[in-house]
Amino acid sequence: MQLESNAFPSRPAWIEIDLDQLRRNLQLIRRELPSGVQLLAVVKDEAYGHGAVDVARVALEEGAWGLGVSTLEEAMALRDAGIRAPLLLLGERQPEELPWCVAHNVTICINQPSTAIALAKVAARQNKCVPVHIKINTGMNRYGVRWDNAIELIEFIGSLKSLHLEGVLSHFAQSDEADKTFANLQTARFNQVLGTMAERGLRVQYRHMCNSGGFLDLPHAHFDMVRIGILMYGVFPSAVCRRIAGIQPVMSVKARIAGLQNLNPGDVVGYGMRYTARSHRRIAIVPLGYADGYPRIVNQGHVLIHAKRAPIVGGVTMDAFMVDVTDIPEVRLWDEVVVMGRQGAEQITVHDIARLKNSVSYDVLAGWRPRLPRKRLFTGLTPHQAQGATVLEGAHGTGQ
Numbered sequence: 001m002q003l004e005s006n007a008f009p010s011r012p013a014w015i016e017i018d019l020d021q022l023r024r025n026l027q028l029i030r031r032e033l034p035s036g037v038q039l040l041a042v043v044k045d046e047a048y049g050h051g052a053v054d055v056a057r058v059a060l061e062e063g064a065w066g067l068g069v070s071t072l073e074e075a076m077a078l079r080d081a082g083i084r085a086p087l088l089l090l091g092e093r094q095p096e097e098l099p100w101c102v103a104h105n106v107t108i109c110i111n112q113p114s115t116a117i118a119l120a121k122v123a124a125r126q127n128k129c130v131p132v133h134i135k136i137n138t139g140m141n142r143y144g145v146r147w148d149n150a151i152e153l154i155e156f157i158g159s160l161k162s163l164h165l166e167g168v169l170s171h172f173a174q175s176d177e178a179d180k181t182f183a184n185l186q187t188a189r190f191n192q193v194l195g196t197m198a199e200r201g202l203r204v205q206y207r208h209m210c211n212s213g214g215f216l217d218l219p220h221a222h223f224d225m226v227r228i229g230i231l232m233y234g235v236f237p238s239a240v241c242r243r244i245a246g247i248q249p250v251m252s253v254k255a256r257i258a259g260l261q262n263l264n265p266g267d268v269v270g271y272g273m274r275y276t277a278r279s280h281r282r283i284a285i286v287p288l289g290y291a292d293g294y295p296r297i298v299n300q301g302h303v304l305i306h307a308k309r310a311p312i313v314g315g316v317t318m319d320a321f322m323v324d325v326t327d328i329p330e331v332r333l334w335d336e337v338v339v340m341g342r343q344g345a346e347q348i349t350v351h352d353i354a355r356l357k358n359s360v361s362y363d364v365l366a367g368w369r370p371r372l373p374r375k376r377l378f379t380g381l382t383p384h385q386a387q388g389a390t391v392l393e394g395a396h397g398t399g400q
C-alpha cells in the first residue's frame with residue numbers, strides 16, 4: 001500500500017456541494033428572467049465557499065452571460081482554469097493590476113476618472129480597446145461615481161479611444177427588506193443618469209443594478225442584466241423577500257461522531273466547565289470547531305443525528321464541540337452528523353447558524369474555512385462531468 005503524503009483519508013468533517021441543486025436553482029432563476037435580461041453569476045470568494053471553478057462551469061452551461069468576482073486573484077484563477085467567459089471585477093483596482101486585467105480580458109468597474117485614464121493608457125499600450133462598466137453611486141456610498149455628477153465621467157470614457165463603455169451599473173443598499181423606499185430612490189437616481197445618457201446619445205449595452213434581493217423583489221430594476229450570488233446557492237437573502245419554489249441550498253456541512261462520553265450527575269463539559277449534567281447523560285463529540293468557521297457558542301445550537309436534533313452542551317472549541325445524544329440511543333461512533341443542512345424531515349438552515357453567529361447568511365457561507373474539505377455531489381448530468389460519477393472530493397486546500 002502506497003501511503004503518499006497527498007493521498008491520505010480526509011478528516012471526518014466536510015462541506016458537501018450539490019452541483020445538481022445549483023443547476024436546478026440556476027434553471028429556476030433563468031426561467032423567471034425575461035429573454036434579453038442577462039445573468040451575471042457572482043462567484044466571488046470561491047463562489048461564497050462553494051468552489052468558484054465548479055460553480056462558474058455550471059452557471060455558464062446554464063446560460064450565464066459572465067461571472068462576477070472581486071479580486072484579481074479570483075479572476076486569474078478562473079482564467080487559469082480555462083474559463084473564457086466575460087469576467088467582471090467588482091470593486092476598485094490598484095493601478096498596477098490594470099496590465100493583467102487588459103492582458104487577460106478581465107473587465108473592470110470604473111468608479112473614478114483616474115482609473116479610466118490609467119486603464120486607457122494600459123489598453124492603448126497593448127493595442128486594445130477594452131470594455132468597461134461604470135459604477136454609479138446612487139446612495140450606497142461604497143464604490144462608484146455619484147449619480148448627480150456621473151454624466152461627466154461617462155462622457156469622458158466615451159472620449160477615450162481605447163475604452164468602450166459596455167455597462168453601467170449601480171448597487172442597492174437594501175433590496176431584500178419589505179420597505180423598498182430607499183431602493184426605489186436609488187432606482188430613480190439610476191434612471192435619471194440613464195435618461196441623461198439617452199438624451200446625449202450615449203449608448204450602453206448592459207445596464208444592471210440588481211443583486212439577488214433586487215432580482216426577486218424589484219422587477220422594474222432588472223434592466224439588461226442581474227447580478228446573482230446568494231440565490232443561486234439556494235439561500236434567500238432575507239426572511240421577507242419573495243420565494244421561488246424549488247430553490248434549495250447547495251451547501252451542507254457534515255461530520256462524523258468522533259467520540260462518546262457517559263456523564264454522571266454533576267459532571268461538567270468543556271473549557272470553563274460551562275455545562276453541568278443534572279442527570280446521567282450521553283455526550284457525542286463532533287470534530288469541527290470555530291477554526292472551521294462554526295460560531296463559538298456555548299450551550300446553544302443543535303446538530304442533526306439520525307434525523308433528530310441534538311443540542312450543543314458546553315462551548316464550541318477550536319476543533320470540536322459536544323452534543324447531548326441521550327435521547328438518540330442508537331448513536332454510534334462515526335455516525336454522520338449534519339451541522340448545516342437537511343437530514344430526514346429536520347433542517348438546520350444557513351439562517352439558523354447566522355442567528356447563532358449574530359450575523360447574516362452571506363457571512364456563514366463565506367465563513368467556512370478551507371481546512372474543511374469540499375466534496376462535490378452530482379449525478380453526471382452535464383458534458384464536463386464524468387457520466388455516473390457520484391461523489392468527487394476536492395483536493396485538500398481547495399481554499400475558499
Ligand SMILES: *Cc1c(COP(=O)(O)O)cnc(C)c1O
Pocket residue numbers: 042044090171210211212213227228229230231237
Ligand atoms: C456580491 C455582489 C452581488 C451579489 O449579491 P447577492 O445578494 O449575493 O446576489 C451583486 N453585485 C455586487 C456589486 C456585489 O458585490
